[in-house]
Amino acid sequence: MNKGLLIVLSGPSGVGKGTVCSELRNKQNDLVYSVSATTRVPRQGEIDGVNYFFKSREQFQDMIARDALLEHAEYVGNYYGTPRDFVERTLASGKDIILEIEVQGALKVKEKFPQGVFVFLVPPSLDELKHRITGRGTENSDVIDSRMSVAVQEMSLIRYYDYAVVNDQIDSACHRIQSIITAEHCRKDRFISELESVKEASEKA
Amino acid sequence: MNKGLLIVLSGPSGVGKGTVCSELRNKQNDLVYSVSATTRVPRQGEIDGVNYFFKSREQFQDMIARDALLEHAEYVGNYYGTPRDFVERTLASGKDIILEIEVQGALKVKEKFPQGVFVFLVPPSLDELKHRITGRGTENSDVIDSRMSVAVQEMSLIRYYDYAVVNDQIDSACHRIQSIITAEHCRKDRFISELESVKEASEKA
Numbered sequence: 002m003n004k005g006l007l008i009v010l011s012g013p014s015g016v017g018k019g020t021v022c023s024e025l026r027n028k029q030n031d032l033v034y035s036v037s038a039t040t041r042v043p044r045q046g047e048i049d050g051v052n053y054f055f056k057s058r059e060q061f062q063d064m065i066a067r068d069a070l071l072e073h074a075e076y077v078g079n080y081y082g083t084p085r086d087f088v089e090r091t092l093a094s095g096k097d098i099i100l101e102i103e104v105q106g107a108l109k110v111k112e113k114f115p116q117g118v119f120v121f122l123v124p125p126s127l128d129e130l131k132h133r134i135t136g137r138g139t140e141n142s143d144v145i146d147s148r149m150s151v152a153v154q155e156m157s158l159i160r161y162y163d164y165a166v167v168n169d170q171i172d173s174a175c176h177r178i179q180s181i182i183t184a185e186h187c188r189k190d191r192f193i194s195e196l197e198s199v200k201e202a203s204e205k206a
Numbered sequence: 207m208n209k210g211l212l213i214v215l216s217g218p219s220g221v222g223k224g225t226v227c228s229e230l231r232n233k234q235n236d237l238v239y240s241v242s243a244t245t246r247v248p249r250q251g252e253i254d255g256v257n258y259f260f261k262s263r264e265q266f267q268d269m270i271a272r273d274a275l276l277e278h279a280e281y282v283g284n285y286y287g288t289p290r291d292f293v294e295r296t297l298a299s300g301k302d303i304i305l306e307i308e309v310q311g312a313l314k315v316k317e318k319f320p321q322g323v324f325v326f327l328v329p330p331s332l333d334e335l336k337h338r339i340t341g342r343g344t345e346n347s348d349v350i351d352s353r354m355s356v357a358v359q360e361m362s363l364i365r366y367y368d369y370a371v372v373n374d375q376i377d378s379a380c381h382r383i384q385s386i387i388t389a390e391h392c393r394k395d396r397f398i399s400e401l402e403s404v405k406e407a408s409e410k411a
Contacts, residue, residue: 183382193370
């Protein structure tokens with residue numbers, strides 16, 4: 002009872018998952034962040050163990066072999082994955098945990114945790130998405146085109162998610178996600194065992 | 207597109223549906239209140255057309271005959287019902303509407319509007335429920351016992367609802383219901399047609 006919720010925040014590359022996730026953690030400091038492992042090169046300012054666990058391909062493949070990842074996927078030439086034990090320990094302790102992961106990884110998590118809450122972060126428009134990816138200034142145009150193509154394909158996967166949150170304004174997106182978390186805690190299944198005990202107590206009286 | 211949500215707020219008699227509903231409308235003045243029709247005698251302070259449309263049994267039976275009610279039920283000797291046209295016009299105009307109704311009526315609405323959002327307001331305990339019913343000071347003890355018995359039976363119907371909201375504090379209950387409304391507006395189905403148009407625009411470019 003009172004187990005934590007697994008919130009899976011996904012969406013196309015460049016939609017702003019990282020920014021929204023950071024802001025959510027600022028607003029709600031009891032929300033545990035699941036740090037992903039990746040083989041991609043750190044961007045400026047990213048800290049190992051905070052933004053990602055940065056791994057070599059050899060290290061990552063060893064984690065796969067040890068079944069130490071809840072999911073993993075190769076995306077635009079890099080591995081991304083979710084260390085399994087951290088997620089499982091957090092849920093068992095009754096805390097909510099948020100996974101910020103790529104679309105393919107999220108769907109693999111769904112296979113193992115269908116009871117998770119799957120949130121797809123949506124760009125206001127594809128133009129805006131391209132602007133954000135280009136605006137990073139860290140990639141060449143082939144990478145941008147490849148990412149845009151992947152992003153369009155990924156959008157069709159929204160049908161496997163529970164919620165779609167438009168990232169038009171960070172504060173609005175965060176408010177919607179916080180509302181989703183609150184609402185999911187109110188799902189009737191969480192209350193049914195509690196109600197059964199109330200009813201039994203009444204019948205004894 | 208952008209049709210309003212039908213929010214059905216129900217729960218056992220005396221749980222505080224009316225108080226929570228009033229406070230919700232204070233906090234969120236774009237939320238339209240569906241005024242129910244009833245044959246029960248007005249309580250002190252209740253206003254016809256605001257709290258309820260108070261009807262004689264003859265008037266109510268005429269509404270049934272004209273199919274002018276979305277649902278109706280007899281409860282502790284009185285009729286309660288939801289005028290159909292007001293609900294349908296509100297939803298069509300894109301506004302959210304909240305129905306505050308008895309448990310039986312809510313389930314009938316569910317048959318006609320399965321896409322509604324069904325919220326069951328839960329007392330913190332049955333003792334607290336009894337205290338609230340007694341505390342009204344407007345009913346005799348037979349009526350109270352009858353209501354308690356019905357309330358316990360009604361609680362088992364929570365399995366037909368989507369959400370259970372404990373009415374421990376009015377502000378907390380309202381915050382949870384507002385979160386549920388926000389979350390339901392983010393359900394992926396509402397966004398899929400929008401995403402399809404974004405994708406088409408990209409393919410033309």
